[in-house]
Amino acid sequence: MAQTIVPAVSASPRPDPALAELLQSVVDTARAIFGAQASSIMLLEAAADELVFEAVSGQGQEFLVGRRFPAGRGIAGWVAASGEPMVVDDLRDNTAFDRDIAESTGYVPNALMAVPLLHGDRVLGVLEVLDPSPQARAGLPELDLLCLFARQAAVALHLLTRQAPRPPLPAAPEDRTELLRLLGEARRLLGD
Structure with a gap:
């Protein structure tokens, strides 16, 4: 199945608080569901051809x-x-495991589950669960559960990142006066 790699969000030094909260809740929940030592979300940044850790729970979260x-x-x-x-x-x-990358993070897992964050045919990133409890990685039902969870997270991520920023309310007194004048004009036109 061919997937399109598209950045979900540009990693930035000052992430949107709602996005940070969403991603942190996903990794915290995945870690709890699977009794894992750690969980992480890495988002794709296509321009740099990099995966960026955006949320971590457990080992390495600091x-x-x-x-x-x-x-x-x-x-x-x-x-x-x-x-x-x-x-x-x-x-x-x-052979697919890159021990050098793992060692550079300060945590080398013994086992892992990794699933793509998919929205349609777009790969937004990867959700990993590191060292899940042996019962939690026993078979396909557990992998299916993680895939369903990742799909839900990807939809939430897509919805959150596509929202247009709302303009701030006017701050200066003269701007508020203009806003009140416009509201009064709107009420007059509506017959209020």
Whole structure:
């Protein structure tokens, strides 16, 4: 299944608080559902061809947000490029696992589940669950659950990021006077 890689959001030093809250709630919930040591969301930044940690729960949450790595590396890179989920119960000899990237994050997992954040045919990023409890990664039902959860997160992410910013209310007294004049004019025209 061919997927289109499109950036969901540009990673920025000052993220939208609602976006940060949404992504943090996703990784916190995924970590709890699967009894994992950690969970993370990496969003694609197509212009830089990078995956960017946007939310982390558990191991690494104090320092990984904002960290970047090439989009074509590791299991997260493979999941982003293919649009397909992956579960690996033993990462020691897995050739897709990029141990150098894991070591650079300060946490090297033994097992992981990774699923794309898909909206339509667009890959927005990757949701990873690191070192889930053995019962939580036992089979396809658990992977299906993570895929459903990631799909829900991707829809929320898409909706949140497509909203047009609302203009701020006028701050200066003269602007408020103009706003009140316009409201009065609107009421007069409506016959209020």
